[in-house]
Every structure is written in C-alpha cells, then in structure tokens.
Amino acid sequence: MSLFSIKDLSKEQIMSIIKRAIEFKNGANAKIDQPIANIFIEPSTRTLLSFKRAENKLGMEIYDLDYDKSSFVKNETIEDALLNMQSIGINNFIVRSNVESWWKGFDHSKFNIINGGDGIDNHPTQALLDAMTIYEKFGTLENLKMLVIGDTFHSRVFKSNKQLWEKFNSQVFSVSIHNENASVIDSLMPEMDVVMLLRVQHERHKEQISIVNYNRRLGMNNERADMLKDNAIIMHPGPLNRDIEISSELLYDHPKNVIIEQAGNGLFTRMAILEMFCKNI
Numbered sequence: 618m619s620l621f622s623i624k625d626l627s628k629e630q631i632m633s634i635i636k637r638a639i640e641f642k643n644g645a646n647a648k649i650d651q652p653i654a655n656i657f658i659e660p661s662t663r664t665l666l667s668f669k670r671a672e673n674k675l676g677m678e679i680y681d682l683d684y685d686k687s688s689f690v691k692n693e694t695i696e697d698a699l700l701n702m703q704s705i706g707i708n709n710f711i712v713r714s715n716v717e718s719w720w721k722g723f724d725h726s727k728f729n730i731i732n733g734g735d736g737i738d739n740h741p742t743q744a745l746l747d748a749m750t751i752y753e754k755f756g757t758l759e760n761l762k763m764l765v766i767g768d769t770f771h772s773r774v775f776k777s778n779k780q781l782w783e784k785f786n787s788q789v790f791s792v793s794i795h796n797e798n799a800s801v802i803d804s805l806m807p808e809m810d811v812v813m814l815l816r817v818q819h820e821r822h823k824e825q826i827s828i829v830n831y832n833r834r835l836g837m838n839n840e841r842a843d844m845l846k847d848n849a850i851i852m853h854p855g856p857l858n859r860d861i862e863i864s865s866e867l868l869y870d871h872p873k874n875v876i877i878e879q880a881g882n883g884l885f886t887r888m889a890i891l892e893m894f895c896k897n898i
C-alpha cells in the first residue's frame with residue numbers, strides 16, 4: 618500500500634495515524650520484520666533521519682541508497698530502480714524526488730511506497746506530523762484557523778497541509794511572497810490558532826527573491842507573537858532561516874513556539890505511517 622498524497626487518505630485514516638503516533642509517543646512498541654530502502658534524491662535532514670529512527674525502532678532491516686553513488690546519476694528511472702530492488706527482496710520504499718508525481722505512468726501497485734516529498738506538490742508525512750502536533754495542542758483538527766506565510770507556491774508542505782486541514786473544516790489563510798501584505802498578516806494574527814512559516818525556496822526560483830526586511834514584512838517576530846491568542850502556536854516545517862522567517866528571540870523557548878516538538882513528532886508519526894503502509898493495516 619502506498620502513500621503519495623494526503624488526498625489518498627480519509628479523515629478516519631488520518632485520525633488513526635495520529636492516535637497510533639500518540640501511542641508510540643507514550644511508549645507503545647511494534648515490530649515490522651521487513652526490509653526497507655530510503656531513496657532520497659533531494660536533500661533532507663528531518664524526513665530522512667526521522668524515518669530511519671522510526672525504521673530502527675520498528676526493527677526493520679534498513680538500506681540507504683546514496684544518491685551520488687547510485688545509478689540514478691546514470692539516468693536510471695525510479696521505476697527501474699524499484700523493480701531491481703524488489704528482485705533482491707525489498708518491497709518497502711521511502712522516496713523523495715524533485716519530480717512531481719514521478720509515480721504516475723507505471724504500475725506501482727506492487728510496491729509499498731511512502732512519499733517523502735515530490736517536487737513542489739506533496740509532503741504527506743510532514744502534514745501528518747503537523748496535524749499530530751496541532752491535535753495534541755487543541756484536542757481536535759476541526760474548525761481551527763490557520764495562517765501560512767511564505768513561499769506557498771513552491772511549498773509541498775503548504776499544499777499537503779491545506780488538503781488535510783480542509784478535510785477537517787479548518788480555515789486556511791495564506792500570505793505568499795508573491796502577494797505579500799504585512800497589514801493583512803497583522804490583522805489576521807489575533808484570530809489564528811496556528812501560524813506556520815515557510816522558507817523561501819531560493820533553489821526553486823529562477824530569479825532572486827529579496828529577503829531585505831523579510832522578517833518585518835512577512836516573518837514572525839516578537840511584535841506579531843504578542844498579537845496572537847494565548848493558546849496559539851507557531852510552527853515551521855524546517856529547515857528555517859533564523860531572523861528571516863522567524864526572529865531569533867522566538868527560538869526555541871518562546872511558549873508559543875512548537876517547532877522542535879513538531880520535528881520530534883516526525884518520529885512517532887512516521888512509525889505509525891510505516892506500520893499502516895508496510896503492514897497494510
């Protein structure tokens with residue numbers, strides 16, 4: 618069974634993953650006696666290492682493909698690579714690629730594939746760990762108000778989160794670097810339950826994006842944090858740029874900042890996802 622997009626999941630499946638992740642956080646154990654390969658064609662710190670730690674905790678047999686030393690550099694397709702790895706007994710794969718929807722156009726039903734991010738389109742496991750963090754804080758995902766600020770067009774995190782939050786009738790507001798409006802951000806602050814900041818993905822822009830006064834224009838700073846409700850939370854999927862999306866004084870001890878907790882929930886969410894998709898439960 619594969620997880621490519623939040624669109625593939627029902628509300629019930631999302632809640633089942635979150636509740637199982639909370640059980641893992643509270644000390645539950647499970648065993649998946651199967652091999653898995655981690656294929657990261659784009660760089661990663663959080664997704665790769667939290668998946669690896671989750672795989673370790675579940676007792677999986679782990680194989681990492683080093684992209685630079687792999688046959689991808691000789692233009693082998695992902696489909697051909699997966700078929701060849703399946704021939705040696707590996708059927709579970711975490712794949713991060715810079716190509717959107719790379720799985721379309723071939724029969725992927727014989728593999729268990731978990732999407733670790735495809736280009737600018739999907740990052741379902743990030744949205745699920747974000748949802749776990751929000752659920753832990755608010756006890757619900759229903760009828761919340763979320764503001765996402767930053768490079769929304771290039772953000773697979775934004776798109777996957779938006780798909781998830783809208784399933785639960787939560788309202789999603791966004792201010793993008795392409796339609797920036799500091800006064801809109803200021804006016805939304807007191808209403809929001811969640812504010813999520815996004816990195817400017819310079820590597821995906823053809824033209825340089827100005828970060829002059831970015832924090833004052835589009836970032837989170839003390840002034841904006843003070844406008845938030847007492848129980849509002851500040852999130853960022855990482856990697857973050859200090860004093861650009863978020864000012865240093867809000868890192869990491871500020872009571873509204875849940876960024877490290879959010880990253881930590883990546884371990885438990887990914888254990889729950891591995892259990893659901895590798896064991897087909």
Ligand code: CP
Nearest residue numbers: 661662663664854855
């Ligand atoms: N949030 C996220 O996907 O981080 P990495 O790119 O470090 O995996």
